[in-house]
Amino acid sequence: AQSVTQPDIHITVSEGASLELRCNYSYGATPYLFWYVQSPGQGLQLLLKYFSGDTLVQGIKGFEAEFKRSQSSFNLRKPSVHWSDAAEYFCAVGRYTGTASKLTFGTGTRLQVTL
Amino acid sequence: GAVVSQHPSRVICKSGTSVKIECRSLDFQATTMFWYRQFPKQSLMLMATSNEGSKATYEQGVEKDKFLINHASLTLSTLTVTSAHPEDSSFYICSASQGGIQYFGAGTRLSVL
Numbered sequence: 001a002q003s004v005t006q007p008d009i010h011i012t013v014s015e016g017a018s019l020e021l022r023c024n025y026s027y028g029a030t031p032y033l034f035w036y037v038q039s040p041g042q043g044l045q046l047l048l049k050y051f052s053g054d055t056l057v058q059g060i061k062g063f064e065a066e067f068k069r070s071q072s073s074f075n076l077r078k079p080s081v082h083w084s085d086a087a088e089y090f091c092a093v094g095r096y097t098g099t100a101s102k103l104t105f106g107t108g109t110r111l112q113v114t115l
Numbered sequence: 116g117a118v119v120s121q122h123p124s125r126v127i128c129k130s131g132t133s134v135k136i137e138c139r140s141l142d143f144q145a146t147t148m149f150w151y152r153q154f155p156k157q158s159l160m161l162m163a164t165s166n167e168g169s170k171a172t173y174e175q176g177v178e179k180d181k182f183l184i185n186h187a188s189l190t191l192s193t194l195t196v197t198s199a200h201p202e203d204s205s206f207y208i209c210s211a212s213q214g215g216i217q218y219f220g221a222g223t224r225l226s227v228l
Binding site: 034041042043051090094097099100101102103104106107110 | 222
């Protein structure tokens, strides 16, 4: 069974500073990997995804993530954080079932941005 | 594109009543939709997979008679919480799948008094 670990429950960064959110996964085959962001009381918005190909993927809002098979990691990065980035971030691994990709989520990392 | 609408956003009901939550894919057709439950400050727990025209597949530990799922069309899935009790109070989120990606609704906050 697949699993996702997000080691950091809560991270605080200053506005303008760089950000890296860690994600490690366990999956027997080539994974589909996702990062989603959730604002309080809202659903999830897709930031970026990795299916195959280039291991450095670009997403929305200036985010990027790098797939490292040797480390089973898919860390999320942003060079300069904005106050509006404060939210909960979820990493997920997908298992294709034939009709859709069934997701397993990590426990999430809450990002706080100080001005 | 890939917009998922979930309604209502918030519902308060009395214990013993049933509540229906709708999940619609607005600009695409979704053979498969998913229903999740999220407890405060926790991750999403998959409750069931909803397939158009067939019975939903429930995750282990989820009561299928309590959480009724209907996926009658390619753009609509509904979750009915039957005989709701205070312990069913939670944040319920749906998603619709397109191209291997899940697009999420904004969620429904259910409070059972």
